[in-house]
Amino acid sequence: MRLHVPTPLRWSDLDAYGHVNNARMLSLLEEARIQAFWVSAEADENAAGASTAVLDATPGADTVTLIARQEVEYLAPIPYQRQPLDIELWIGHMGGASLEVCYEVFSPLGVEPRVLYTRAVTTIVLVDSATERPRRIDDREREAWQPYLGDPIVFRRR
Template identity: 55%
Template sequence: MTDASAPAAAEPRARRLHIPIHLRWGDLDAFNHVNNTAMLKLLEEARVRAFWLPGLGEQAPPTAVLESGIHSGVLTLIARQEIEYLAPVPYQRDPLDVQMWFGKLGGSSIEVCYDVMSPVGRAQTLYARATTVVVKVDAGSGRPMRLSAQERAAWEPYLGPAIDYAHRG
């Protein structure tokens, strides 16, 4: 995992996380490409690797600061997800390059943006763009919790423009 990419000259870009995510044979549907449900699972895997504290001995990017789960007292709940598919994702052995940044840091929520790209080292194909709004919630009360100073410090370097979906333009 690397934690930076050069900004494009034509359009300002946020610093991005690059999370390699392997496809599984079962992620393909009858049309031989990654289906909607599998794409949401791939995005979830990238999000967990990028933002949640790792287990013992696991390497994690500097953005991995969230504790989540019933035992931590903190839940991270999905408020909204949106995906725009730009090209079918075929099965491939090399991991996809899931590029991530934040479109917004709210009081208790984060807007995670993704570009799902072809594997590193190949001609770059943008397969999909996506957004997930995650809300940090107190597990006991069910009430939203404010983002901590540590979370903001880790995530602000990756703050950039939210995705402007084609269907909205």
């Protein structure tokens, strides 16, 4: 099963070429990931659904999420558009203390033809704030994320 996270662009995401900047894309993926996985005090408003949002990784919390690795394929340039991008998000692998979040970034819902702009994967390590060492994914997290396990992305260029 995949989450669909509507992710709005800003005009300032464009660079001098007039398309969404390649580095800024990772900020969009970061935002989609936070919407999907982070506990929110305002969980009812969480567009991505509350069920996966079990990770309290806000500054000051017990867990820090470290980004260990990212891989991104840019398939088509992205123009500024007002409707949010449709970012599909799932988990390609769940390890002991880490997980791989996979993304496919599509044109806004309802816009035809549907365009796949970007595919990416982020490896996240859960780190205990106190010990600063990796900590295991706990049972509640594992249970919440299990339904979103899917095939990892096979990248075209490698």
